[in-house]
Amino acid sequence: MLDIRSVQNGVVFKVRVQPRASKDQVAxxxxxxxxxxxxxxxxxxxANRALCDFLAKHLGVTRAQVDLVTGQTGRNKLVRVSGITAESVLQRLGLYKN
Structure with missing residues (x-):
């Protein structure tokens, strides 16, 4: 289960990045x-810039609304996205289960 938390005006969730993949995708x-x-x-x-651009595109927000909270030098990151709900994140990344 994805560790996603609602915060003031957005959400915070964990991301595991695999750089140098054959294509950009949610895995x-x-x-x-x-x-x-x-x-x-x-x-x-x-990879950090590519991650923020990827998330902004897939979540339907601007690049300025995506921020790396922790993990600038590692694969495990904590990302804050403002102006979106946890349910929207799950749906737009294809992780929502009915």
């Missing part, structure tokens, strides 16, 4: 985080 759940595969390499913040 399901990894423990209590959403696993995201990115083609970007993990150098000079490229």
């Amino acid at each position: 399901g759940l990894w423990e209590d985080a959403v696993k995201i595969r990115l083609t970007a390499p993990p150098v000079e913040g490229e």
Whole structure:
């Protein structure tokens, strides 16, 4: 189950990034985080920028609404997205189960 929390004006959730993948995609759940595969390499913040762009596009928010809270140098990250609900995140990332 994804560890996602509602905060003032948005949500915070865990992400596990796999850089240098063959394509950008949501790869399901990894423990209590959403696993995201990115083609970007993990150098000079490229994977972090690609992650924020990927999430903004898939969640239907602007890039400015996506912020890395922790994990700038690791694969495990905590992401804050403002202006969206937890249910919307689950639906838009394809993780919502009826």
